[in-house]
Amino acid sequence: MPNMREIRERIGSIQQILKITNAMYLMSSSKLKKARKSLECTEPYFYKLQSTIESVLEHTPHTRQLYFDRRADIPEDKRKKGYIVITADKGLCGSYNHNILKYTDKKLDEAADLDNCYLFVMGQVGRMYYQRRINSNKKASVDGEFLYTTQNPTLYRASEVAELVLDKFEKRELDEVYLIYTDMINSNLQEPKTLRLLPFERKHFGKAADGTMKKLPKASFMPSPEEVMNYLIPQYAKGIIYGAMVEAFCCEQQSRMTAMDAATTSAKDMIKDLSLLYNRARQAAITQEITEVCGGAQSINE
Structure with missing residues (x-):
């Protein structure tokens, strides 16, 4: 049985960890909550764009549009x-990073030709993972200058x-662009999810929630429908990416809350x-001292 001093030190160190896990949870x-509120404030604008x-x-309907x-x-x-690919910048968030990286690996394995796959990884964890992995045994390339953080998503980012x-789609450097996020x-x-960002599908626009086509009022567009679309599409793409960033960030924080709650519970159990072990050790020490005193008194009387 460990001595009382060792047990006290272990209890003290676990109590310090308990404070950290509680703080991380909060x-x-x-x-x-902040990310959710930010998304709710911007959603009406992007719904109007849509x-x-x-x-x-x-x-x-016959207007040709590059995107x-x-x-x-x-x-x-x-x-x-x-x-x-949207991952986290840090760990301590349960299986969040593992699940999204495993899902992305599966998507890459399904690709017809890895030489034509280009990864734009957001988050330090995913970036480090694919730079090591792809440099060793994969043919897909990682954009080394794509150094965006996933902390506190912003519309500017x-x-x-x-x-x-x-820009890469316009220059035909990419023919399709997908978002992979949680x-x-x-x-x-x-759940990890794949969303095709480019090219856009006409059939995805104009549908009501029940799948039927919406009845839209007549409208005219100045200076021309093409000019209007050239402005709207980049804004709409920004909205989709921002929504995915916020959703992934919320999932990361929820995973971290779950992990920290489990760690806090385990710390309390420890x-x-x-x-209990300390009390037993203290009781054993007291019993031993009483026994020694009684034994000494008995020896003196004899």
């Missing part, structure tokens, strides 16, 4: 695909990412067990 909870794009497509070009003439094994991938189904369930 910080993640605060960040989660409805305007739907209106343009409804009234000018809707599917490039059907390019065979599957020759298509250059970009993947924006989403705008920069959108401008980058839209979607929060509910507070207890999170303190309880060590306190």
Whole structure:
């Protein structure tokens, strides 16, 4: 049995860890609420953008738009695909990073040609993982200058990412762009998800919640439908990326809250067990002292 001093030191160190896990839980909870509120404040703007794009497509169905070009003439094994992968900058968030990286690996394995796969990884954990992994045994390339953090998502950061991938799509450096991030189904369930960012699908615009086509009012667009779309599409792409960033950030914080709650519970259980062990050791020491005193008194009397 360890001595009382060792047990006290262990209890003290666990109590310090308990304070840290509690603090991390509270910080993640605060960040989660703040991110959710920020997304709720910006959603109406992007919903309006979507409805305007739907209106343009409804009234000018024959208008050609670069970002809707599917490039059907390019065979599957020759298509250059970009993947924006959103991971965390830090650990201590349960299986969050493991799940999204495993899911991305699966998507890469399904690709027709890894030489035509380009990764744009957000988050230090994912960036370090793929730089090591791909340099060793994978053919897909990682953009080494894509150094965006996932902490505290902002519209400015989403705008920069959108401008980058839209520019590469325009220059035909990429034929398809996908977002890979973690979607929060509910507070207890999170799932990695793939969302195609480019090219846009006309069929995704103009549908109501029940799947039927919306009836849109007549409208005219100045100076031209093409000019309006050239402004709207980058803004809409920014909104999609920002939404994915916030959703992934919320999932990260929820995972960290769950992990810290489990760590706090384990720490409390350990303190309880060590306190019991400490009390037993103290009781044994007291019993031994009483026995020694009684033995000494008996020897004197004899």
